[in-house]
Amino acid sequence: MDAVTFSAHGDRDVIEYGEYPDPTVGDDEVLVDVKAGALNHLDVWTRGGLPTIDLELPHVPGSDGAGVVEAVGDDVTRFDVGDRVAVTAGVSCGECEFCRDGDPTRCVSYHILGEHVPGVHAEQAAVPEDNLIPVPDGVDWTVAGSTSLVFQTAWRMLVDRADLGPSESILVLGASGGVGHAAVQIADYVGAEVYATGSTEAKLEAARDYGADHVCNYEDANFAEWIRAETGKRGVDVVVDHVGAATWRDSIKSLAKGGRLVTCGGTSGPNPETDIPRIFWNQLQIIGSTMATPGQVDDVMELVWDGTFEPAIREVLPMSETARAHELLEEREGFGKVVVVPDSEL
Incomplete structure (x- = not known):
C-alpha cells in the first residue's frame, strides 16, 4: 500500500508518499480502508520532532481519518466488514485508576494515534477497535475524516x-x-x-x-x-x-x-x-484539557453527524501533496480543516 511517511524529523521536505508495508491486524484491531483524513497541528509538531516524542522511524502520521472496515481481528465485536467508521485517536491502557473511573484521558500511559504511534494517513490502517466510532450512511468522507479530534x-x-x-x-x-x-x-x-x-x-x-x-x-x-x-x-x-x-x-x-x-x-x-x-x-x-472521554466523543459526534456542527474544509488534497497540507497549516492559509485523500481514491 501507499502511505504518508517521514524517516527523519525536519522541514516539510522530509514528508514522503509511497510504498509502505501493509498493516498487520491484531486480535483487537480493525483494518480500515481509508477514504479521507485530516491534518492537525500535532502533525506539524510530530514531523518537527518534539523533544517529548521518541518515534520509531519511518513514521506514518495522521490522527484523523475515516473509511470502510476491510477486516476485523478475532476479538473484535463492535464492527463488521463493510461498516463505515471514523478514528478517535486517544489510546489508553483501560486498566489504571483513571481508566477504571471512566476518564481515560487521564490514563498514565495515554497516547495519540499519529503522534506517539503510527497514524492513519495511508491507504489502509490497523486501528484498535476502541479507537473507532460508527459513521452513519450519508455522511461525507471529508466530514467523517476531519471532525473527531478537534x-x-x-x-x-x-x-x-x-x-x-x-x-x-x-x-x-x-x-x-x-x-x-x-x-x-x-x-x-x-x-x-x-x-x-x-x-x-x-x-x-x-x-x-x-x-x-x-x-x-x-x-x-x-x-x-x-x-x-x-x-x-x-x-x-x-x-x-x-x-x-x-x-x-x-x-x-x-x-x-x-x-x-x-x-x-x-x-x-x-x-x-x-x-x-x-x-x-x-x-x-x-x-x-486533552481530547475527550468515549461518552463525550459520542455526544459531540452525534451533533456532527446530524449537521448541528459542521467542519469548515479549507482544502482537499491528495496524500501525495501532504507537504502542501502542512504548508497551509504553518502559514495559516484559509479557514478550517485541511483534508488529505489517498491518491488511489481520487
Whole structure:
C-alpha cells in the first residue's frame, strides 16, 4: 500500500508518499480502508520532532481519518466488514485508576494515534477497535475524516472542563483553526456570547457565520484591550487559548474576575510569560484539557453527524501533496480543516 511517511524529523521536505508495508491486524484491531483524513497541528509538531516524542522511524502520521472496515481481528465485536467508521485517536491502557473511573484521558500511559504511534494517513490502517466510532450512511468522507479530534477536544474544553454556561461570555482565539472553529460552534450551541479573533476579514466573516457574536482582527488591534472595551472593562468568563506563548498574558488580561482560561496546546510556543498577581488577585483558573472521554466523543459526534456542527474544509488534497497540507497549516492559509485523500481514491 501507499502511505504518508517521514524517516527523519525536519522541514516539510522530509514528508514522503509511497510504498509502505501493509498493516498487520491484531486480535483487537480493525483494518480500515481509508477514504479521507485530516491534518492537525500535532502533525506539524510530530514531523518537527518534539523533544517529548521518541518515534520509531519511518513514521506514518495522521490522527484523523475515516473509511470502510476491510477486516476485523478475532476479538473484535463492535464492527463488521463493510461498516463505515471514523478514528478517535486517544489510546489508553483501560486498566489504571483513571481508566477504571471512566476518564481515560487521564490514563498514565495515554497516547495519540499519529503522534506517539503510527497514524492513519495511508491507504489502509490497523486501528484498535476502541479507537473507532460508527459513521452513519450519508455522511461525507471529508466530514467523517476531519471532525473527531478537534470537535471532541473543543467539546471537552468548553462543556466539561470550563463548564461554560448559556449566560456566560467566551473568547475563542484563532477561530479559523480546527479547534477554534469547533469551539465557536459549540459555544454558540451552549448559548454563550461568543467573541472570536482572526487575522483577516475573510476569517472573521467565517467566524461570524459559525456563530461568533463579536470579532477582532488581532493584526490590527490588541485583543485584550478590545475585550475590555467591548465588555465595559469586565472581561469574559472563559478564554480558549490554544496559541500559547504569543497570547498567554493577553488571554489572562481578557478574563473577568473568577474567569477560566482553558488550553489544549500552544502552537506559538509552550513556555509563555505569565501574570501570577493577576491570577491570584482576580481568582482566575488555568485549566488544561486533552481530547475527550468515549461518552463525550459520542455526544459531540452525534451533533456532527446530524449537521448541528459542521467542519469548515479549507482544502482537499491528495496524500501525495501532504507537504502542501502542512504548508497551509504553518502559514495559516484559509479557514478550517485541511483534508488529505489517498491518491488511489481520487
